Structures are given as structure tokens and as C-alpha cells.
Amino acid sequence: MFPSRIWRESKHRYRLEAGKCTKCGKVVFPYRLICPVCGHREFEKVILPETGKLLTYSIIRVAPSQFTDQAPYAIGIAELENGVRLLAQVADCEVDDIKVGMDVRIEFRRVQTDSHHGVLSYGYKFVPKWY
């Protein structure tokens, strides 16, 4: 994976920066140039809340090569407290303990290892809130 591609996303992945529409209040993650709700083009920078609820999940058994060292692993979609939805891995628990509706928190982790170049990529994962 090319370094510029990772660098370009760093404000989202490392700092959880999102945009809040200054007209209708819609929070978009990642940044967009135009609000998908009202068409307004100005946003203020906000930081995503770090807690939310898991809406759905799946345990990936057949994994792409960048993730084979982690398989089986879970991915899920969570809705954060401000209504923003994200997809990420669900880590730090037995995959069998994952339930729809469980409280999760966002933590910074190694996400994948590019098998061709060995580049480590970091970003956010969900972990159970009790952890």
C-alpha cells in the first residue's frame, strides 16, 4: 500500500476527525465536500465520540492475505453516540461473545499488514466497552 494513501486518511483514522454541516448539523465521516442531507458546502471539524452500539457483525473465516494472521476475526457496524455509523473490526474479545446491541468503544490498533510490502497500517477498531 502506497504511503501517501495511508497518510491522506490519517486525520480520520488516527484522530477520528469528522465534518459537521454548519447548516443542518449532519456529521459526515470521512470528510465530504457537500452535505448528503441538505447540499450545504461548509463543515466544521468535530471529533467522533468514542463509544457506541454494535448494530451487526460477522466473523470472517476466509480472510484476504493482509488479514490472514488475524483470522478468524470479527467485523461489525456500530452506531456512535452522535448517530455516525462506522465499519471496523471487533477486537479484544472471543468472537463467540460478540452480540448485536453490545456497547463498544473505539481504540487505536494495528489494522493490517500489507503482505506485499510489509507496511503496517493502523486505525480504529471496536472493543467491548467493559474491557
Added chain:
Amino acid sequence: MRDVAVVGVGMTKFGEVWEKSLRDLFVEAALAAIDDAGVDHVDYMTVGCMTSGLFVGQEHLASLMADYLGQKHLGACRVESACASGGLAFRTAFTEIASGMSDIVLAGGVEKMTDISGDGATYALAAAADQEYEVFHGATFPGLYALMAVAHMEKYGTTREMLSAVSVKNHNNGSMNPYAQYPFKVTREQVESSVMVASPLRILDCSPITDGGAAVILTTVDIAKKLGKPFIRVIGSGVATDAIALHSRDDLTTLKATKVAAEKAFKMAGKTIKDVDFAEVHDCFTIAEIVVSESLGLFEPGKAGEAVLKGETGLDGSFPINTSGGLKSKGHPVGATGVAQIIELVKQLRGEAENGRQLKTDPRIGMTQNMGGSGGSTLVHILEVG
């Protein structure tokens, strides 16, 4: 707009076809369609293909396919909308004729998926999802549809048995299709003991990796009448998009692009779902057929799984779905799939479906639903006996 008809169809046998290249697959299907239509030339060609660049390193398909089809200087374009590329190729051909730009158009689709490792194919297909916000995190296509499945099960009580029933039904239909990649029946037990890919989806919930080509000839209804063969009218065409990332959509248990594309197609046709006799839908995974048939308005939300269990969508049911075997049994060469769906409609409407899978109800109107990625784009077409 001019009235448009399908006058010829042709496809290759779907499967893992080592002896045939990308161009072989396309040209074989195209020649079969041209022969079936009995036309002596075409004015334009559309080529649906998702990602020949990632699968075999070949782009510029308009030129390559026109050349190998022996059509010097033919006007042609390649269109892409992930797994809906074939449906988009059909729609592009439809608008080309309806608008008066061309009289006879070949709409083809192709994908050569087995010249690459399994991991390479996973990578190529994942390009239809959001690279930075889905694929980066380890989401795979089975994984994304599994997220829909779990949400659907949670909200409506959809069961493992209902998912299995989709696979069993489609394999039963596909066992009668000589063009199918996997023309054999499977049992519920086989589905439920097959290898887990992304829970709750097992390998027998998933459509396969496939090589294949499919093509149809479209023309005006006036020209079709002069050709003197039975023709099938294209009475509705709808296309819609949705957020590419599944998590960016409001409802994980509905496919909104499918709903909107169907509304557009029904409006054009002046029909409702009640007027339609059968459908070919995009069952890339078993859960997809359930969610799609609800999004089309065929069943109330949460009711499709039960309908499949009761046999309502089987060959003898009140609304047969995927008489061809669907993507599950027939195979899913992604760029060809949308065109192959049209071919099954034409065969059923002509009364020519092979090996006993012909509907006995004398169907008059059929529809297709072909979608890209996890539902980020969808084509719906409605065809009627001429």
C-alpha cells in the same frame, strides 16, 4: 423514445474454463446472439465488464472485442458498475436504440475470473466496496452480506433454514440449466455443513468465481417484426445508486437502490409487481435474494424467507425466482451476470427454457434485478412477450 425488443441471445457455458480467454468468452457469446437474431450486422456494441484489468490485466475492451468479433470500426463502449456491469451494458444498449442513435445493438457482458489466485480474486472483487472504509478494515464481500444477514435475522427473525432454502431452490433450478457452472442439487444438510466463510454465510450460501460471457441483440420493435421471429419487448428500465459503503445507509435490511430502480422501471412500463410473472434476481449470497425480493415489493419486509421456505418462489410457486439457477448455481462471472439474467427471461418468455425448467404457466412478463457491490448500484429491467 422508440420501442425496443430483444431478438437474439447467446451465452457460453459458465464455469472454470481454462481453455478459453476473456476475448474467447465474449466473442463466443456474441456470435451465438448474432446467429440467434439472424442479423447480418450490428451498429453498436456495449461491453459490460467489472474489472478485466485486475483479473487479467486487460482494459480497452471496446476495441479488443470489436476487433475479435470481426466488426471493423464498430462503435463500441465498455461500461462498468461492479457486478451490475452487465445490466448497465443492457440499459446502455436500450437507450442507444430508444434514442434513435442506433438500430441494432449488441449488449454483452464478460468476466474471466480464474486466471488469478483466490486471494487475487478476493482483492479484485473487493474493489466494488469502499476501499478505505470497508476493505481496509478487513471486510470481504461475503462479510458485507453477512452483516446484512445478521441485521435481517435480528430485526425479522430470519433463520438459517430460510437462507438454506434459497440455495437448495436455486441449485434445483440450476440442475436443469445446461449452461450452469454447478448444475447439481444440494440439500439443506449440505448447505448447513459446508465451510463457514463469514458467519452466518457458508460456502453454499455464496455464488462462485466463474468464467463466462453472455450477449443479446436489441433492436427496434419495427425491425424486430421484419425479422419475422418471436421477439421480446423491453418495457421498463430503471437504474439507481446508493451509498457505496453499507454502513452509510440508513437501513441495513433494505436495498434502497433496488427499490428505486424498480419504481423507475415499473413507472416506465406502466405496470406493478402484481403484473410480473417471474424474476431473475441478484442472489450473489442467499441473504441477497431474500432482501432483494422484499425491496422489489414482492413480499413485506421480513416475509421473504418464509415465502422461500413455503416454495412460493420455486419453479411451481406463485412467483418463481431465479429459474436459471441464479448466480448461486449458474455461476457469477460478474460482468456477464446482468446479461445472462436477461437471457433467462427471454428463454422463459419464448417458452424455450431447457430440461424441464420451463415455467408451465405461459409467462408473459418477467423482470431482472442486477446489483453492484453490496447494493451501491442496481439495474431493473422488465420484459414482455412481443
